Amino acid sequence: MRVRDTHKETLVRQNAITMLLRDGFDGFSMQKLAKACGISVGTLYIYYKNKEDLIIRLGIEEGSRMLKETMKGFSADMPFAEGLKKQWENRAAYWLKNKEAVRFYEKIKRTHYAEPILDEITRSFKPVMHAFVKNAIANKQLHFMSFESYWSVAFGPLYTLLEFEDKGKSVGNRVYKFSKKTMYETLELVLKALTP
């Protein structure tokens, strides 16, 4: 009888992410993945139904892990400034520790695989973030604005800094290293813009 092996599952997951980042979604196949993992194609199909099943499940796993980390020590009833600070700290910490997984998740978000993945992982995350914003507006800690304006100001600057870190360079080829100092400095400006 075929048995599941968690070591093999981890090996498959890591190799799949590396291959998908290197070869893209079209260049990826179950045969190539099995070869890279040193396992038979038959074994790979024990874990996953097909390429699509594999990509979607990897996306759900990585996305859930990311959102779980993002929500650590955070709650919807936190004062707005404190809550946003926690979100920034958690998001930055996760990004810096899991660069390959983040790149994979960002890439998958731009494909047709995104919909089932986002449906699954944002189910528990969305209501909490929604309540956080609603509380903040009710408590006059946040200006009322469209969701897109809110999100791009609240989180856009953080991801710009993290992308600079990823490249090691900021605008005009300036050498850049992400630091808590620049993160908090930027966050302070964001809070100024968002709060009454």
Next chain:
Amino acid sequence: MHILIFKTNIDTEDAHKEIGALLNAETSIIDWNIDQEDIDKVLRIESRINNTTDIIHRISKAGFICEELPD
């Protein structure tokens, strides 16, 4: 539950339908799919029992290649 994996040549829509009807009629089979994108047209079956030999026999009888893919 048993997961049974086969290499096949079930590569057309008609063949897929024919084998599908055969597998759907089998009460021990919980779920199945054929990865049409894969070179081996891998047939994956989730079954209550290990009926590997029986499945190979029935698909071969229908005129298709069906071999168990080794672990």
